[in-house]
């Protein structure tokens with residue numbers, strides 16, 4: 611069967627959902643509709659993220675599925691080998707994680723295993739003993755005897771390279787006659803009803819836009835600032851709470867802030883100073899790294915966790931039926947880490963919504 615599918619949103623969730631749908635529904639036409647497309651953007655969070663694929667907590671803001679989404683994304687990332695990985699911006703990276711007391715790894719043993727965390731012995735953790743002196747700059751209520759160190763292999767997704775790669779992949783998807791199967795529309799969607807006459811199914815990846823589009827008051831902005839420096843000598847990710855040093859394809863990102871409820875997008879010099887101070891405590895050689903720029907993105911979080919589900923939306927009286935809408939928004943601080951798992955779930959829900967037995 612041939613279907614017409616609209617995807618609202620051109621951040622990592624929208625583009626990945628469109629790609630997975632195009633691979634499953636080979637005879638369908640997909641339209642990606644967004645107010646902003648990368649690189650002509652200021653408000654797409656995905657172009658301002660750090661892109662680490664990792665989770666240190668289960669059920670961020672209440673979502674119990676997060677670990678499974680991340681495990682699926684990690685498997686997908688592992689399929690990008692060397693040169694191809696560089697083009698797409700996906701690279702494996704050794705990650706050292708410092709945890710302390712109550713802020714320790716809030717993860718059950720099963721999830722630690724799934725994600726591949728290994729706790730370092732006292733001997734293995736010796737090179738990081740300096741954290742015991744610097745810990746008060748990194749953790750509230752720091753206690754030396756509560757410090758634990760973990761390592762794992764994770765992945766860094768270089769956000770800008772990956773968005774470009776995803777978009778190019780979508781643009782080059784053609785049917786057996788060589789006609790393009792995916793098109794793009796640059797515009798703001800006011801309501802699902804305006805799409806109903808033209809599409810069989812709508813995927814809502816509108817992130818913060820879902821507050822109005824899906825009338826969801828649980829959507830919350832979390833302001834994230836980071837600092838980009840030139841430091842090619844960094845070859846691992848170092849992470850302690852909200853402080854992170856993360857080598858990417860073309861720079862090293864130092865982060866971050868997590869200011870709940872704020873959505874102002876100009877970098878604040880005080881935040882940048884604080885980030886640099888914390889990152890020096892975490893990884894002292896970073897001290898003299900040359901500043902490239904500071905950047906801010908607004909994470910689209912949601913109380914109750916990301917919403918990835920199918921809804922039959924009641925349309926207004928001028929349109930006779932209901933419209934199937936698959937929501938995929940509210941991924942907060944872990945949109946890249948979860949994206950491929952969520953896109954796979956969107957495909958499952960789409961199969962359900964488009965099946966002949968599904969009753970409107």
Ligand SMILES: Cc1cc2nc3c(=O)[nH]c(=O)nc-3n(C[C@H](O)[C@H](O)[C@H](O)COP(=O)(O)OP(=O)(O)OC[C@H]3O[C@@H](n4cnc5c(N)ncnc54)[C@H](O)[C@@H]3O)c2cc1C
Nearest residue numbers: 620621623645646655656659662799819834907945946947
């Ligand atoms: C500093 C920082 C560091 C981060 N670090 C990490 C990290 O290490 N790991 C990780 O996994 N995540 C990280 N994140 C979070 C991650 O970047 C986000 O979760 C992710 O980018 C959200 O993607 P999205 O596609 O849902 O939303 P967005 O990228 O915001 O895209 C939303 C899209 O919807 C469109 N849109 C909205 N409303 C409408 C409408 N009504 N009509 C039409 N179009 C609409 C927008 O134009 C845009 O195209 C970080 C974020 C920041 C800011």
